Amino acid sequence: MSNKLDTIRKSRENLRQELESAGAKFTASGICCPFHEDHHPSAGIYQGKDGIFRFKCQASECAFGGDVFDVRARATGKPLAEVLLAAIGNNHQKKQTTQRQSESENKIYHNLDSLRAALPGEVVLQHDYLNPVTGQPDLLVFRCQLNGEKSYRPAYPTKGGFRLAAPPKPWPLYARDAIADSDTVIVVEGEKCCDVLSEYGISATTNAFGAGKAEHADWTPLAGKNLILWPDHDVVGHNHMRQIQTILDTLDPKPRVAWLEPRDLDLQEREDAADFIEQLKTLEKSQTKIETELRQVIGKARPLGPLDKLHQRIKAINAGEYRCIAWPWSMLSNLTKALLPGTITLLAGTVGASKSFMLLQAVLFWLYQREHIAYYVLEGDRPFHLARALAQLSGIAGFTDPDWIKENPLAAQAALIEHTEQLELFAHHLWASDNLGAETLEQLAEWIAQQAKLSRRIICIDPVTAAARTGKPWVVDLAFLKAVKKTAVDYNCSVVLVTHPTKDTAEPNLQNLAGAAAYQRFTDVIITLRNHESQTSCVKTAVGRTEVEHTRTVRIEKARNGSGTGYSLAFSFNTDFLTLTEHGVITKG
Numbered sequence: 001m002s003n004k005l006d007t008i009r010k011s012r013e014n015l016r017q018e019l020e021s022a023g024a025k026f027t028a029s030g031i032c033c034p035f036h037e038d039h040h041p042s043a044g045i046y047q048g049k050d051g052i053f054r055f056k057c058q059a060s061e062c063a064f065g066g067d068v069f070d071v072r073a074r075a076t077g078k079p080l081a082e083v084l085l086a087a088i089g090n091n092h093q094k095k096q097t098t099q100r101q102s103e104s105e106n107k108i109y110h111n112l113d114s115l116r117a118a119l120p121g122e123v124v125l126q127h128d129y130l131n132p133v134t135g136q137p138d139l140l141v142f143r144c145q146l147n148g149e150k151s152y153r154p155a156y157p158t159k160g161g162f163r164l165a166a167p168p169k170p171w172p173l174y175a176r177d178a179i180a181d182s183d184t185v186i187v188v189e190g191e192k193c194c195d196v197l198s199e200y201g202i203s204a205t206t207n208a209f210g211a212g213k214a215e216h217a218d219w220t221p222l223a224g225k226n227l228i229l230w231p232d233h234d235v236v237g238h239n240h241m242r243q244i245q246t247i248l249d250t251l252d253p254k255p256r257v258a259w260l261e262p263r264d265l266d267l268q269e270r271e272d273a274a275d276f277i278e279q280l281k282t283l284e285k286s287q288t289k290i291e292t293e294l295r296q297v298i299g300k301a302r303p304l305g306p307l308d309k310l311h312q313r314i315k316a317i318n319a320g321e322y323r324c325i326a327w328p329w330s331m332l333s334n335l336t337k338a339l340l341p342g343t344i345t346l347l348a349g350t351v352g353a354s355k356s357f358m359l360l361q362a363v364l365f366w367l368y369q370r371e372h373i374a375y376y377v378l379e380g381d382r383p384f385h386l387a388r389a390l391a392q393l394s395g396i397a398g399f400t401d402p403d404w405i406k407e408n409p410l411a412a413q414a415a416l417i418e419h420t421e422q423l424e425l426f427a428h429h430l431w432a433s434d435n436l437g438a439e440t441l442e443q444l445a446e447w448i449a450q451q452a453k454l455s456r457r458i459i460c461i462d463p464v465t466a467a468a469r470t471g472k473p474w475v476v477d478l479a480f481l482k483a484v485k486k487t488a489v490d491y492n493c494s495v496v497l498v499t500h501p502t503k504d505t506a507e508p509n510l511q512n513l514a515g516a517a518a519y520q521r522f523t524d525v526i527i528t529l530r531n532h533e534s535q536t537s538c539v540k541t542a543v544g545r546t547e548v549e550h551t552r553t554v555r556i557e558k559a560r561n562g563s564g565t566g567y568s569l570a571f572s573f574n575t576d577f578l579t580l581t582e583h584g585v586i587t588k589g
Helices: 002-009 012-022 068-076 080-105 112-117 174-181 191-198 235-248 274-284 287-299 308-318 331-334 355-368 380-394 401-409 408-418 419-427 441-453 473-491 515-522
Strands: 023-026 030-032 043-047 053-057 124-132 137-144 149-158 160-164 184-187 226-229 256-259 343-350 373-377 428-430 458-462 493-501 525-541 544-558 568-574 579-587
Touching: 002 068, 012 023, 012 043, 012 053, 012 068, 012 080, 012 235, 012 343, 012 373, 012 579, 030 043, 030 331, 043 441, 053 068, 068 080, 112 160, 112 184, 124 174, 124 191, 191 274, 226 235, 226 515, 235 256, 331 525, 331 568, 331 579, 343 355, 343 401, 343 473, 355 373, 355 380, 355 579, 373 441, 380 408, 380 419, 380 428, 401 408, 408 419, 419 428, 441 458, 458 544, 473 493, 473 515, 525 568
Parallel strands: 184 226, 226 256, 343 493, 343 525, 373 428, 373 458, 458 493
Antiparallel strands: 023 030, 043 053, 124 137, 137 149, 149 160, 525 544, 525 579, 544 568, 568 579
C-alpha cells in the first residue's frame, strides 16, 4: 500500500488541491498558509530528493510543513494514521469502482431509460450537449446523488443505443446552438452557470467535465466571436480560464476576449455566475432588473490581449504583490530599482572591496524587513558567516577574530545571547557549500529554481565566480544566466549575484567581468564596488550638497530604470561594525 500512497504524495497537483481545500490561497509571489493568518504569502511547495512534494510555511509563528496527507490531517483535525488508513481504503474502493465503470462503458444501453437506470442513485440533473445541425446530443452529462454524495457520469450515442462513458476527443462545447446564433458568448465553468445565464437571454458555454479539461474540448465554434471569460472565484477557476484563454488565442479567426473578475462582483471564495444571479434574486430583483444588471456587469469586463499583462502588472502593484524591495541604502535603491520582481542584479568588486560585507548587510536588513531570503555562500563555512553576521549585528568586529573571542569570553557570550534570535533567523536562510555541495553553475541554477518555488523573494549567491564550470565559460555562463533569468521572471523573484573582474588587479566594469557578454545581456542591474584610500568628494544628498570623506565608491554600471546608469555614490566602510554607509551621489562640484 505504501507504493500507492507514495504515488499520491509525488503528485504536485494532489498537494495543491489539498491545500486549496484547506483554504490556502495561491498568489504570484507564493502561498498564503491556511493554518495561520497569513496576509503576505509565507509558504511554498517543494519536491524532495525522494520525489515527494511537500508544503512548508516559513512564518515563525506557524512553521507547519508536510506532504499531502499531513496537510489533510492538519485541516481535518484527524490523526495522521487515520488519514492514511482512509486513503488506502479509498484506493481500494476506487479500484473496484473503476472496474465496475469499465464494465458499464463496454455495455450498450438501447434507450435512455435503461441508461438512466444503470446510473448510481438518483439522477438530479441531465445536461444534453446538442449538435446544432442534427438537434441530437453528442454527449450527455448526468448529475447523480447517492447517500448524500454527488457524482457526474457522461454518456454518448453510439450504434444501437448509448455508451456510459465519455465520447472520443475532442469533446463538444455546451449549448452550441446558442453559440451559433450569438456574436457575444460568456465562457463559464459548468453547465449550471450556462443554464442560469440563458434564462436571462445571455449566451454562455462551457467545456465538459469542468476545470483542467479545457484542452480536450473543441473550441472552434468560438472563432471570431466576442468572448467574456467568467471564472469561478478560486485559484482553480482562474487557472482554468487562463488555460482556455491560451487555447482561444490559437483560433482562426481570433476571437476578441475579455475577463470578468469575480472579486469585483463581491463574490465569496468558490462562488460563480450562478451564485451571483442567486444573490440578485435574494434581493428580490425582477427578471428585467437582473437582465439589466447582468449586461452592465458584462459590459465592464476587461479586454485581454496585448495590454493584458500591463493590466495585470498595474493590478498587482496596487495589490502590493508587485513591488520593488529596498536596499539598506536609499539612493542606491532609487537609482537602480534593482529588486523589482523578475530581475537579476550583479554586485562586482575586486578582492578586499567589501562586497561580501555589503551583501551580508543587505541580507540582514531584508530579514529584519521580513522578506523571504535565500543566501548561498560558496566561500567559507556556516560558522564563518554566522560570526560575520554577529559582528554586524553587535557592532563588534572582533567576532571575526578568534584571538579577540578568546580574550573576551564574557563579552562574546553576552553578545551571542543578545542576538540569538536574529542569528537563528539568518542561519535558517543561509546555505554554504559545506552543507549542500552545489558547486557547478548548473547546480546553482537548479538551487535558485528550487528556492524560487519555495516563494523566496530575494535569492543571493556569493560569489558566483567560485562555481565550477563544466564546459567553455562563455557557453555555461550564458546557459546559467538564461536559466536564472527565466526563474526570476516565472516566479517574480529577484536574484543577486556577487562576482569578480577577470583580473583582480583591474577595477570592475562591463568589459572585464567574468562572463562579461552573458552578464551584460541577461542582468538588469550591475553595481561595482571599489575600495580606495580616503578621499574627499562633493556629493548630492537629500538635504543638499556637501563634501565628504569616503573609502568606497559604488558605481552603477547598469540600472533597471536606465536613469541611474553611470552614477557613482560615495560610501564609507565602518571597521567596527563591518558595514557600509551611504553618503550621497558624487558630483563635480
